[in-house]
Amino acid sequence: MITVLKQGTSQAQMEHLIAWLKEQNLDVHVSRGQDYTILGLIGDTSRIDMELLGSLDIVESVKRVSEPFKQCSRQFHPEDTVVSVGKARIGGGHFCLIAGPCSVETEEQIIEVAEKVKAAGADILRGGAFKPRTSPYDFQGLGADGISLLLEAKKATGLPIVTEIMSAHYLDLFADVDIIQVGARNMQNFDLLKELGKTDKPILLKRGLANTLKEFLMSAEYIMSEGNQNIILCERGIRTFDTYSRNTLDLTIVPMLHELSHLPVIVDPSHATGKVRLVPPMALAAVACGADGVMVEVHNDPIRALCDGAQSLRPEQFASLAGKMRTVRKAVAQ
Ligand code: PEP
Ligand code: MN
Numbered sequence: 001m002i003t004v005l006k007q008g009t010s011q012a013q014m015e016h017l018i019a020w021l022k023e024q025n026l027d028v029h030v031s032r033g034q035d036y037t038i039l040g041l042i043g044d045t046s047r048i049d050m051e052l053l054g055s056l057d058i059v060e061s062v063k064r065v066s067e068p069f070k071q072c073s074r075q076f077h078p079e080d081t082v083v084s085v086g087k088a089r090i091g092g093g094h095f096c097l098i099a100g101p102c103s104v105e106t107e108e109q110i111i112e113v114a115e116k117v118k119a120a121g122a123d124i125l126r127g128g129a130f131k132p133r134t135s136p137y138d139f140q141g142l143g144a145d146g147i148s149l150l151l152e153a154k155k156a157t158g159l160p161i162v163t164e165i166m167s168a169h170y171l172d173l174f175a176d177v178d179i180i181q182v183g184a185r186n187m188q189n190f191d192l193l194k195e196l197g198k199t200d201k202p203i204l205l206k207r208g209l210a211n212t213l214k215e216f217l218m219s220a221e222y223i224m225s226e227g228n229q230n231i232i233l234c235e236r237g238i239r240t241f242d243t244y245s246r247n248t249l250d251l252t253i254v255p256m257l258h259e260l261s262h263l264p265v266i267v268d269p270s271h272a273t274g275k276v277r278l279v280p281p282m283a284l285a286a287v288a289c290g291a292d293g294v295m296v297e298v299h300n301d302p303i304r305a306l307c308d309g310a311q312s313l314r315p316e317q318f319a320s321l322a323g324k325m326r327t328v329r330k331a332v333a334q
Contacts, residue, residue: 001045003053004060005037013058014039024048036060046070067260069217071224072231077262083202083230085178086160088123090232091264095329096293098162098266099318100126102308103139104146112300114153116315121322124179125150125159126295130166131307132185139306144173151176162204162295168195179204184236184271187211187219197226204295206234206268213253217261233257233265234295237272246274246311249282254289266293270311276302279313280321287328294325 005014014037018028021041026048029040041048046068054062070076080092090096099117104110104127114125129146131139142149150161160178165171166186174180179202186192187208196203203223207216220231235254237247249272257265267286269279283294299305299312313321 001041001048001050001065002063003039003041004062005039006058006060007035009037009058017056017058067214067217069214069221069261071229072217072220072261072263074260074262079262081229081231081262081264083232083264085124085202086158088160090266091292094292095287096123096266097121097322097325098124098126098293098295099298101128101299101305102270102297102312103128103131103141103306104149104163105142105306107149107152109300110149110153111156113298113315114157114159116300117298117318118157118159120315120319121326122159122318124162125153125157126162126181126297127153128307129163130170132164132166132183133307144170147173147177154178165192165196168192171195171199174201178202179232182206182219184208187216190219190222193219193222194226197223197228199228200230201228202230202232203228204232204234204266206236207238207250207253209247210239213256213260216253217257220261220263231263232293233261233263234268235265235272235291236268245272245278247272249273249285251282251285251289254286254291258290264292266295267291268295270295270297270308270313274311276311276313276317279311280317280324283321284324284328287325288332290332296321 021028027042031038050062082092083090088096099122101113127150129141131141154161162179162181163177164181164183181204184206223231237249240248254265269282273282286294297308297312298318302309302312305312
């Protein structure tokens with residue numbers, strides 16, 4: 001961390017500040033220029049309150065040199081993290097295709113979709129049992145019954161399953177779930193993140209609706225700081241001024257996250273766009289920009305879906321998209 005002192009700072013004022021910084025277990029390197037004096041703070045600066053330091057009368061500016069995230073940073077862990085679930089691998093050059101309905105509705109629905117997406121090449125089955133709906137009057141998901149139906153679909157197809165948790169209170173119900181999803185609305189539910197950090201389950205962490213890259217990685221850091229290193233980051237579109245699509249897919253974050261972090265990064269073009277015809281082009285773009293996986297919503301009867309029918313692919317559309325994704329992957333690997 002670098003602290004630039006204001007012109008006219010006296011020696012006594014500077015020494016007073018240095019003494020305080022040393023009390024925080026930091027070494028201080030003083031560099032005197034013609035106009036400004038710069039203090040280089042060496043050591044663990046993650047607990048230093050930048051705003052407080054910057055508010056002091058003698059401080060001109062404060063800048064972090066290293067990022068506040070540590071365990072999810074590539075500096076801390078240069079090799080890619082590979083998350084393994086059943087036969088599926090995510091990250092480190094392994095690509096993973098996750099597909100399934102927005103919500104689990106009936107046994108017939110989830111088994112039919114599971115069989116069809118498996119036949120088309122999906123590695124993991126998705127399906128919501130606890131649904132975070134904007135309106136309390138909308139379908140809220142089948143809850144524990146939804147998880148039981150997902151487990152039946154897993155038994156029938158062998159596909160690992162991913163489903164969303166909304167409160168740590170329900171953690172026991174997720175004992176046989178392969179990947180626990182934290183939805184966009186809970187990305188900064190820090191108590192939930194801490195509880196999930198104490199488990200050894202892979203966590204699929206979705207980016208919040210209006211969260212920055214730094215906030216996204218700090219949420220991953222919450223999970224990792226409790227011991228769980230198995231995290232998959234998921235870009236799912238953010239709020240912008242445009243209302244044409246449900247959200248705006250921020251694909252720039254994919255290579256940026258790969259640069260800054262070792263965690264695998266996947267993309268959800270379904271929630272990002274909200275429109276079924278926009279899903280295939282954005283899924284292909286996600287593959288092209290290096291995503292470690294794509295998660296899409298697939299429904300056997302989208303028009304009757306209880307949630308997100310407008311963005312759900314029919315199984316045959318998914319099969320066609322899966323083939324194109326394989327082609328794009330081969331093309332970008334050359
Ligand atoms: C979902 O994946 O089912 C979901 C609700 O997505 P998000 O949290 O990204 O809105
Ligand atoms: Mn959905």
